[in-house]
Amino acid sequence: DIQLTQSPSFLSASVGDRVTITCRASQGISSYLAWYQQKPGKAPKLLIYAASTLQSGVPSRFSGSGSGTEFTLTISSLQPEDFATYYCQQLNSYPPSFGPGTKVDIK
Amino acid sequence: QLQLQESGPGLVKPSETLSLTCTVSGGSISSSSYYWGWIRQPPGKGLEWIGSIYYSGSTYYNPSLKSRVTISVDTSKNQFSLKLSSVTAADTAVYYCARALGSTVVTHNWFDPWGQGTLVTVSS
Numbered sequence: 001d002i003q004l005t006q007s008p009s010f011l012s013a014s015v016g017d018r019v020t021i022t023c024r025a026s027q028g029i030s031s032y033l034a035w036y037q038q039k040p041g042k043a044p045k046l047l048i049y050a051a052s053t054l055q056s057g058v059p060s061r062f063s064g065s066g067s068g069t070e071f072t073l074t075i076s077s078l079q080p081e082d083f084a085t086y087y088c089q090q091l092n093s094y095p096p097s098f099g100p101g102t103k104v105d106i107k
Numbered sequence: 108q109l110q111l112q113e114s115g116p117g118l119v120k121p122s123e124t125l126s127l128t129c130t131v132s133g134g135s136i137s138s139s140s141y142y143w144g145w146i147r148q149p150p151g152k153g154l155e156w157i158g159s160i161y162y163s164g165s166t167y168y169n170p171s172l173k174s175r176v177t178i179s180v181d182t183s184k185n186q187f188s189l190k191l192s193s194v195t196a197a198d199t200a201v202y203y204c205a206r207a208l209g210s211t212v213v214t215h216n217w218f219d220p221w222g223q224g225t226l227v228t229v230s231s
Contacts, residue, residue, distance in 0.1 A: 043221035
């Protein structure tokens with residue numbers, strides 16, 4: 001099975017900050033990666049698929065990049081509604097799996 | 108707008124079978140080439156894919172749960188269902204249903220949208 005790690009596991013940031021979250025795969029997964037945002041008590045929401053394609057309706061301050069084993073999710077200017085936990089998901093190999101999550105909190 | 112809603116008992120006894128149903132509205136479960144999936148999240152923990160079913164009825168399960176999982180689809184009711192047998196406290200989680208899209212290859216799919224989730228507690 002492919003293992004995903006995310007770093008950092010927790011970050012504290014201020015409104016307006018640029019935030020970058022990294023997801024690393026234990027083996028190459030091409031561009032088969034998705035990112036989700038989850039707020040407390042809510043279901044995950046798809047942000048990005050195919051590593052860099054923004055889901056319809058998602059603000060353009062979110063962007064994704066990477067291929068192979070290293071991927072990043074960037075929020076260009078953190079907004080109050082962006083404080084949440086972010087998960088990556090690999091879509092390359094069976095079984096599909098998720099990273100452990102990165103919690104973005106208010107500084 | 109496609110919406111999914113999970114339903115089922117919130118409390119299941121150890122060794123019994125957990126049964127949940129996902130009702131799809133705003134679209135037909137059989138009209139397009141989508142997979143439909145179940146994902147769970149233990150309290151305070153991360154996400155785990157349980158399995159997916161293709162609109163045609165083909166099923167794919169996480170090997171870690173395969174011996175205990177059955178996913179089925181009822182196109183007449185626009186629903187798909189999850190059964191997880193011989194449950195233990197480790198199966199306590201919020202269970203989500205979601206549409207999986209992106210490819211005819213089951214792994215090459217991301218999940219969108221998701222149901223709101225339902226908490227299932229395994230306890231006597």
